[in-house]
Amino acid sequence: MQRLPEIIRRNRTVILMFTLLVIMPLVLLGIVAFRAIRSDEAEQRFRQRNRQREILALFEPDLKHWLFSDQP
DSSP states (O other): OOOHHHHHHHTHHHHHHHIIIIIHHHHHHHHHHHHHHHHHHHHHHHHHHHHHHHHHHHHHHHHHHHHHOSOO
């Protein structure tokens, strides 16, 4: 059986081309997909917080009136 360093040395061009054509695009695509998913999740959390603030702004005067009124 041939030794691994000898096999790598003999097929260096093939390994380099495989890395450039297959592995590098996969890594870059993975990074882009990961960042897109994180960005989408952050945007959804931002929208949810804004919606909660809008709801609170609608009900805040009524809640204050109910909590601090003198009526039993």
